[in-house]
Amino acid sequence: MSSITSAVKGAISSVVNTAKVNDLKSNTVEHTSSSELTTDHGVKVGDTDNWLKVSDGSSTGPSLLEDQIAREKIHRFDHERIPERVVHARGTGAHGYFKVFDNRASKYTCAPVLTDPSRTTPIFVRFSTVQGSKGSADTVRDVRGFAMKFYTDEGIWDLVANDIPVFFIQDAIKFPDFVHAVKPEPHNEVPQGQTAHNNFWDFVGLQPESAHMVMWAMSDRGVPRSYRMMQGFGVNTFTLINSEGQRVFVKFHMIPELGVHSLVWDEALKIAGQDPDFHRKDLNEAIEAGCPPKWTFAIQVIEEKDEHNFDFDILDATKIWPESLVPVMPIGEFVLNRTVDEFFPEVEQVAFCTSHVVPGIGFSDDPLLQGRNFSYFDTQITRLGINWEQIPINRPICPVMNHNRDGSRQHRITKGSINYWPNRDNIGHPATPETGAYLEAKQKIIGMKQRIRGSKFQEHFNQAQLFYNSLTPVEKLHLIKAISFELDHCDDQRVYEGYTKILNHIDFDLAKTVAQNVNGVIPDSPARPNHGKSDPTLSQFYYAPKTPTIATRRIAILIADGFNETEVTAIRAIFASALATTWVIGPRRGKIYAAGQTLGSGQGLVADHHFEGQRSTMFDALYVPSGMEHAKALVENGRAIHWIREAFGHCKAIGAIGEGAAVVQHALGLPEVQLFSSPDSDNVVASYGVVTTGKYDFTSAATDALKIAPGP
């Protein structure tokens, strides 16, 4: 694998040891080859392979229950598993840090984490899918979780976000029904990690408030290329409180430096089988290669006085605040630059609570948020026990002092005779506003006690339509195909007919096409007119980096014996300098000999994988160098040809030179696409994301093509 320059690595390593990473050191052990086995109570163990038995030495007699060493080993194993998360069970995480640019947010909040540019706040972020179990595949169509833990000097702030800005339901009381409907069906536990089944589409068909979120989930956002290329959204409406006690409503946004990119559905399906850990490996690979993912952190703010000035309720989590109405203000950035040392203690035990806020950040009456504030703490008690906040990954880096005591797995030993307030020694006395006590902003509330939602919560299709209208033609096509795929998996006529009727409230053509595909109800006319409005910020193309980049992209170089070594060395260096990684794929994972080298000699380039070991789906682009014998071998290798065809089918960039270009031309069998200029020509031919040339000077055109090619 190619690597990045040592200068970049140096810059990153200087911030790797955040205060939280240092805090975890007291719980981190590292063993060496001189470490000897012990029991959990520290007694050295001389044999961990044979249970204590009664034996005359030649025959194996009965095993003795007396063997405390064997019993301990089995006991510990029997209890290794804890309940997986009831949703978002599948995920991975990494450490990093957060910084604000300046104090521009201090007008709205007194939270130093959001206003003090001299601070580096340690963070831990866990990405996840929602529906599947802990062992399900990464690339399924689903919403992605984007949960952030900020270890601030004022306590922990958890921002439990998703990669989609809205949610399926408006009121938390519906969450158990929604989750039951989306999860595998109860009678047979099928399907795993997918929304493509009767119960999900039945539920969302009967809950039109889901329509907006369904549009997002069926768009390319549902199949991200990488966790590193996802936007994040706090979804709920929170509040910010400034030093004068004034409150504003806020939504939080995370915008990835590399842009927002997706897989195509065929790739996502294949990768789910070929490499179910694709996303977690991708995150670790980028961090370990020294290309830590980075996001801009931004806020949208609405003043209290403007709360009712919109045609939607700003506390409704099925609605966005369109950027044309409420600008998105970048205030900081964050980087994930450190992989975990051990998965279970860090990623599995990390636990988030929307109710964990710090002074300067507060809640709103968003009915989804209010329910979440109850649910997260509660679920951690089942998973991790009441003292879950003492687990190293969850504990704050600031002092913790209160009179909460005991409970299962209490780790803290608090000296002294006082465990209550008030007490004669003034121990653990309440803090004051001056010393940083959390203060709720004053809010006047008058109302009747009743089970309702506000009147503006009743409109469900305006923003679903806005989202659909805002997609580019290719994004619309993908969305139509996605819904058609999903409804095709529903075999209850009431379900697929029901949802095609819902679609007609969003867009007539969308409803008609999907209904035709899945035998739904083909409408004669729209159920409601299309308002025709659109917003460019809703298309993921909007987030393409200003300067095109191939950083962290994976490029496969296909070679066989007889390839042009000079060319491969040069192109790898060029891609590496652009921070892409190159992977050599050959007929065997061993030495592949270049033109002029003797087979079996000490020379040769060791391939990272062989053609059967990996597939084109794992890579963002292909490159085929020149070399006559190598080209002949590739043309005769069915799998190598499949690599090129499949990559082309997934609209990936393909670069080729000389005889390599002839291989590509042969593989694609597209004579009308002029792939190959004459072998002596300097012409670079670029068509359909394929860049070929007869002569060597090809690299800048190739890098340009790769920059534009990867996308949704």
Ligand code: HDD
């Ligand atoms: Fe939730 C986990 C995001 C609504 C109840 N949720 C969970 C995670 C994320 C979200 C990212 C994974 C956290 C981790 O990595 O450990 N959830 C959301 C968003 C929502 C949302 C963005 C809508 C705005 N959630 C929601 C509601 C409820 C829950 C309405 C319950 C009333 N969520 C949970 C949970 C989970 C959870 C059951 C499972 C594991 C956990 O909390 O720690 O409590």
